[in-house]
Amino acid sequence: MRINRLAVAAVLSLVTATAALAATLPRAAEFRRWTHVKSMVITDKSHGLYGFHNIYADPAALKALKAAEAYPEGAQFAVSFYEVTTDGPMLGQGKKLMDAFMRKDLNAKATGGWAFGASGPDGKPLAIDVAKACFECHANGAKATGLVFSKYLE
Amino acid sequence: MRINRLAVAAVLSLVTATAALAATLPRAAEFRRWTHVKSMVITDKSHGLYGFHNIYADPAALKALKAAEAYPEGAQFAVSFYEVTTDGPMLGQGKKLMDAFMRKDLNAKATGGWAFGASGPDGKPLAIDVAKACFECHANGAKATGLVFSKYLE
Numbered sequence: 001m002r003i004n005r006l007a008v009a010a011v012l013s014l015v016t017a018t019a020a021l022a023a024t025l026p027r028a029a030e031f032r033r034w035t036h037v038k039s040m041v042i043t044d045k046s047h048g049l050y051g052f053h054n055i056y057a058d059p060a061a062l063k064a065l066k067a068a069e070a071y072p073e074g075a076q077f078a079v080s081f082y083e084v085t086t087d088g089p090m091l092g093q094g095k096k097l098m099d100a101f102m103r104k105d106l107n108a109k110a111t112g113g114w115a116f117g118a119s120g121p122d123g124k125p126l127a128i129d130v131a132k133a134c135f136e137c138h139a140n141g142a143k144a145t146g147l148v149f150s151k152y153l154e
Numbered sequence: 155m156r157i158n159r160l161a162v163a164a165v166l167s168l169v170t171a172t173a174a175l176a177a178t179l180p181r182a183a184e185f186r187r188w189t190h191v192k193s194m195v196i197t198d199k200s201h202g203l204y205g206f207h208n209i210y211a212d213p214a215a216l217k218a219l220k221a222a223e224a225y226p227e228g229a230q231f232a233v234s235f236y237e238v239t240t241d242g243p244m245l246g247q248g249k250k251l252m253d254a255f256m257r258k259d260l261n262a263k264a265t266g267g268w269a270f271g272a273s274g275p276d277g278k279p280l281a282i283d284v285a286k287a288c289f290e291c292h293a294n295g296a297k298a299t300g301l302v303f304s305k306y307l308e
Contacts, residue, residue, distance in 0.1 A: 032308060036190030039208060041245040054193060082307070091195040091245070093307050153236070153247050154186060 024130050025101045025117030031078035034058045037065070038153045041091055043084050051081035052093045055150045061104075065152050068145075075104040077148065096121040102134065102147075111135040112147050178284050179255045179271030185232035188212045191219070192307045195245055197238050205235035206247045209304045215258075219306050222299075229258040231302065250275040256288070256301075265289040266301050 034056040041052050057065055061075035078101050083094030098118050105115040116134035118126045128134075138147040188210040195206050211219055215229035232255050237248030252272050259269040270288035272280045282288075292301040 033189060035187060036208060036210070038247055039193040039206070040247070041195055042243050043245065044243045047243050052193070054190060056190070089196050089198045089201050091197065093192050093194070096308070154250070 024125060024128070025103055025115050026125055027099060027117075027119040027123050028058075028076055028078055028101050028103075031056050031058075031076070031099070031101070032080075034076075034078065035062050037062070037077075037150050041084055043091070049081075050084070051097050052084050052091070054080045054082075054093075056080070057152070061148075062152065064146075065148065065150075071104045071146055071148070073104055073106060077102050077150070098126060100134070102138075112139055114138070114147055178279060178282070179257055179269050180279055181253060181271075181273040181277050182212075182230055182232055182255050182257075185210050185212075185230070185253070185255070186234075188230075188232065189216050191216070191231075191304045195238055197245065203235075204238070205251050206238050206245070208234045208236075208247075210234070211306070215302075216306070218300075219302065219304070225258045225300050225302070227258050227260055231256050231304070252280060254288070256292075266293055268292070268301055 037055040037057050039052070039054045042050050044050060056078045058076040060072050061077050063069075064071045064075055078099060080099050081097040083097060085092040085094040098120055100116070100118040102114045102116050104113060106113055108115040111131055112135055114135070116130035118128055118130075118133075120126055135147075138149065142149045191209040191211050193206070193208045196204050198204060210232045212230040214226050215231050217223075218225045218229055232253060234253050235251040237251060239246040239248040252274055254270070254272040256268045256270050258267065260267060262269040265285055266289055268289070270284035272282055272284075272287075274280055289301075292303065296303045
């Protein structure tokens with residue numbers, strides 16, 4: 001019985017872990033070919049979103065963003081974060097810090113209908129709590145625009 | 155004779171103006187769909203290149219840039235310049251200042267085999283001396299990389 005209980009506990013633990021990871025996205029391999037939406041910089045290293053940010057949209061997300069329409073299932077955004085370099089009068093992109101992703105997913109009910117995820121400079125998924133690290137801020141700050149912060153700048 | 159001389163002078167002046175403008179490029183209509191190469195920011199308003207810069211490459215230019223190969227005829231780059239905004243800890247893109255372009259052109263001998271041009275926020279060409287405003291700096295600072303300053307950042 002003891003072994004069985006342990007086995008059941010292990011399986012339950014695995015199921016729980018899988019469920020918790022269900023809404024996290026792997027790296028979207030082609031995101032650097034998507035359309036650049038805009039960029040921004042947070043120079044303060046103590047800020048939670050420190051870095052040089054470049055934001056990209058796949059074709060479905062770009063179309064909805066530009067038309068201010070609802071995002072269709074599967075629409076994707078990516079944000080690349082780099083260290084901020086200073087070279088004379090220029091602020092530039094240094095080493096990659098991470099890539100973050102959001103993809104419209106009706107099953108991601110706990111995170112507002114978007115799945116979130118992030119990967120490190122090596123492309124491997126980061127073990128983050130996407131509800132706290134991504135969703136909460138998007139839900140608070142971008143509720144009126146379908147949880148999307150960025151505007152497309154022509 | 156006086157009228158004729160004036161007419162000749164006017165025609166010559168027109169020819170000269172046309173020749174001087176021959177190497178300037180009109181706005182590349184689709185450049186915002188090209189691949190984003192990188193971005194950088196010059197916050198100093200007194201700097202000649204003040205602004206939030208986003209750099210784009212068309213498919214031919216991107217291929218050569220990534221492979222460090224010679225640029226094929228017609229390969230194109232664009233740089234969008236925006237005012238730099240400050241919002242709390244964030245530097246962002248404000249109003250469009252101009253778009254600048256360079257396209258590989260074997261006939262542009264006076265400007266290193268690249269034609270240059272720039273357009274204002276309304277899309278109309280800016281009357282600039284591309285030799286002084288573009289070519290001289292690219293020739294001085296990026297001779298080893300085919301006059302291209304930017305590196306592609308994955």
